[in-house]
Amino acid sequence: MTPLHCPAMSTVPPFDPDLALQRGRQALQIEAAGIQAMVPRLGESFVRAVQVVLACQGRVAVMGMGKSGHVGRKIAATLASTGTPALFVHPAEASHGDLGMVTAKDVVLALSNSGESDELNAVLPVLKRLGVTIIAMTGRAESSLARHASLVLDSFVAEEACPLNLAPTASTTAQIALGDALAVALLDARGFKPEDFARSHPGGALGRKLLTHVRDLMRSGADLPRVAPDTPFTDMMREMSAKALGVAIVVDASDRVQGIFTDGDLRRLVEKGQDLRSLTAATVASKNPRTVSAEALAVDAADLMEEARITVVLVVATDGTLQGAITINDLMRAKVI
Structure with missing residues (x-):
């Protein structure tokens, strides 16, 4: 059987990296x-x-x-x-x-x-x-x-x-x-606008960033670790552990945010050697915590966390009433970050 041959091709010159x-x-x-x-x-x-x-x-x-x-x-x-x-x-x-x-x-x-x-x-x-x-x-x-x-x-x-x-x-x-x-x-x-662009790209990262709001991801209701200002320290720690959010949110009788206590705050108290049993939520909570609106984009909450180097942001209404909380893990699960 006569072997098949490919058409003749011109000789390839040696590769010249400088010429390339x-x-x-x-x-x-x-x-x-x-x-x-x-x-x-x-x-x-x-x-x-x-x-x-x-x-x-x-x-x-x-x-x-x-x-x-x-x-x-x-x-x-x-x-x-x-x-x-x-x-x-x-x-x-x-x-x-x-x-x-x-x-x-x-x-x-x-x-x-x-x-x-x-x-x-x-x-x-x-x-x-x-x-x-x-x-x-x-x-x-x-x-x-x-x-x-x-x-x-x-x-x-x-x-x-x-x-x-x-x-x-x-x-x-x-x-x-x-x-x-x-x-x-x-x-x-x-x-x-950017949100118009996001609507035609709902499956992409941009769509998630521009279409996902804080209200879509935040924890709310019974999932929030709420405590009153006069709550004893040990009871506040039980609430923190039960809700596993890494924080306790101090609210008044009208559910308006008064402060926040975090795992980091606990470590700092232990390092100081304070008698924790004598403390109340109001005495250890950080005043004026970082907050965000439920209508804000989730990516805005992510930016706030990065700027303040925190992992939880509280969601509040215009009158200061607690509505929820959003964590960095919530944002990661939603692939916003």
């Missing part, structure tokens, strides 16, 4: 220069694009082939996570039914560096007949895509980072940067 470093730095410089060159070119067309998307009653349908398609997916995801409903529609699949995903209420953001992608240009006339506003992102203002579009975002770069000036590198970086610029401008124009 040079190429890497050169690629970064070229891509940075490409983005920087777009800054003064960003003008009225960009502003109009932001206005068109803000006024859109549907979604932004992002389209692109090849590397522009990969960039388009990223732009669609960024828009969707920052308050602008968006989806990616593959141009080739659009010609075989997926164009039904686009409605007259939508805006199409079409990406093509050359502006001559056959698959993309094939669906543009249909989109225009549908009455869809087309925003082109292209490196050639005289291209077919640009001529079909209502607005053109200029993503031209003088050269690719590829040493052959062939592989889409600087051009795709420019597209990503321009897409980010559009998303950021829209985010700001919508008054998008």
Whole structure:
């Protein structure tokens, strides 16, 4: 049997670490220069694009082939996570039914560096007949895509980072940067806030930090080690041990916080050699303990603990009434920290 052979390949030159470093730095410089060159070119067309998307009653349908398609997916995801409903529609699949995903209420953001992608240009006339506003992102203002579009975002770069000036590198970086610029401008124009961002990322760490409130994690009711100011020291210690919170909370008859006694306070009393049996809760409690509102974010309670180097924060109402307590372990279990 005749053995199979792989196609002949050119000889790989010896690895040159200095040349590799040079190429890497050169690629970064070229891509940075490409983005920087777009800054003064960003003008009225960009502003109009932001206005068109803000006024859109549907979604932004992002389209692109090849590397522009990969960039388009990223732009669609960024828009969707920052308050602008968006989806990616593959141009080739659009010609075989997926164009039904686009409605007259939508805006199409079409990406093509050359502006001559056959698959993309094939669906543009249909989109225009549908009455869809087309925003082109292209490196050639005289291209077919640009001529079909209502607005053109200029993503031209003088050269690719590829040493052959062939592989889409600087051009795709420019597209990503321009897409980010559009998303950021829209985010700001919508008054998008961190909590809005968190709502679209509920499963992530940011979502937990921005959506979890103290009220969601705090201990309350019978779980709190409450004692009156005149409670004997030994009885206060029994309450601390029973509730296993590491503190005793001193409250008056109206349940307003008067002070707090911690495990650390106990160690310091023992070190001083005091007669603990003669003490009461009021005489050993620290006045003006650190407190937080039940409506505060749990991450704010974490910041307070870190700043004060404590492990428990009391939760109180505006009138000083005890509502609960939250510990560093509660925050860790909820993965807020």
